[in-house]
Amino acid sequence: MKSFLRLHLFTLLGLVLAANLGLHIYLAAGQIKPWAAIKWLDVLGEGGSMLIWLAWLIMLLRARPAGRVTRLLASGLCCIAFSWWMDVLDEFIWLPEGALWDNWLENAPMPIGLLLMTFGIYHLHQEQQAISAQMSKRERLFREHRLFDRLTPLGSAQYLRQQLQMALEQSERDNLPLSLVVIDLDDFDAINQRYGQAEGDQVLQAVAQLLLLNLRPQDLLCRLAGDRFIALLPGTGERQARQLADELQQAVASLAHKSQRHGERLHLQASVAVAMALEETPEQLLKRLNLALARAKQRLEPVRDLAS
Numbered sequence: 001m002k003s004f005l006r007l008h009l010f011t012l013l014g015l016v017l018a019a020n021l022g023l024h025i026y027l028a029a030g031q032i033k034p035w036a037a038i039k040w041l042d043v044l045g046e047g048g049s050m051l052i053w054l055a056w057l058i059m060l061l062r063a064r065p066a067g068r069v070t071r072l073l074a075s076g077l078c079c080i081a082f083s084w085w086m087d088v089l090d091e092f093i094w095l096p097e098g099a100l101w102d103n104w105l106e107n108a109p110m111p112i113g114l115l116l117m118t119f120g121i122y123h124l125h126q127e128q129q130a131i132s133a134q135m136s137k138r139e140r141l142f143r144e145h146r147l148f149d150r151l152t153p154l155g156s157a158q159y160l161r162q163q164l165q166m167a168l169e170q171s172e173r174d175n176l177p178l179s180l181v182v183i184d185l186d187d188f189d190a191i192n193q194r195y196g197q198a199e200g201d202q203v204l205q206a207v208a209q210l211l212l213l214n215l216r217p218q219d220l221l222c223r224l225a226g227d228r229f230i231a232l233l234p235g236t237g238e239r240q241a242r243q244l245a246d247e248l249q250q251a252v253a254s255l256a257h258k259s260q261r262h263g264e265r266l267h268l269q270a271s272v273a274v275a276m277a278l279e280e281t282p283e284q285l286l287k288r289l290n291l292a293l294a295r296a297k298q299r300l301e302p303v304r305d306l307a308s
């Protein structure tokens, strides 16, 4: 209550002073009516209206933050409440015959108040539109956030599927090739086992950054799942994609990631595979890419067996 009064001190004080001034002017110029001459129905109507406007004013000031819109609406409500107040006083005080100034005091604040409220409502509408635009932007951001991987700054599998669908349509329209490269870390489970999940997370983040650095601005890198990344390469044929895949594989092999706890260098290897889009759905293309990766992993198995 205290902070409410402090916040709107000038508005409320202005209204009380104006009401008081009106009362004194009427008392100075007129005469109090006898009880029997008071029309109570008018008092009820005019006084009730004034109280309702005052209630609206309090509700407005409590509900809204301070600012231009609140100021305009509050000033409008004050003018209208003042106008009703002067009307109520009229019921209790006789003013000299032929006096015109009381008409001005009673009636002039009403249109001024309505005008101020009209401006206030116009700006309120604009404010609402700006808030709605902002909310819908935030909502879109939130919705799209769910399409991003929690660990790396990359798109998720769902995001990849969406983008792939669009890229396939675009490549068909522009008659340009489109290729995918998959990069899957070898034996990543062993890193988790040996250094722990948190270290594994750091490795995935470092690899994501490294792959991004080695891709072109038009390429899109997503994390499909676990230690598997997919790069979508627009306008790229199979030969160029294979070359890029080799570069990415070399980059991973030469990554000098040091473990957090002992500063030990982790040696990483990745398997890569490439698929150029034919006339197929995103699912068919991803299936073909995964098969190519499985074949690449199979080729690696004998080497692993020899090493162990």
Ligand SMILES: Nc1nc2c(ncn2[C@@H]2O[C@H](COP(=O)(O)OP(=O)(O)OP(=O)(O)O)[C@@H](O)[C@H]2O)c(=O)[nH]1
Pocket: 151, 184, 185, 186, 187, 188, 189, 190, 192, 196, 197, 198, 199, 200, 201, 204, 225, 226, 227, 297
């Ligand atoms: N640290 C960490 N590990 C993850 C995350 N997501 C999946 N993994 C782990 O990644 C590992 C993936 O295991 P696999 O699919 O067998 O892959 P791999 O060990 O690299 O084996 P190959 O691919 O056959 O060489 C599992 O141990 C998962 O628990 C993650 O967000 N953070």
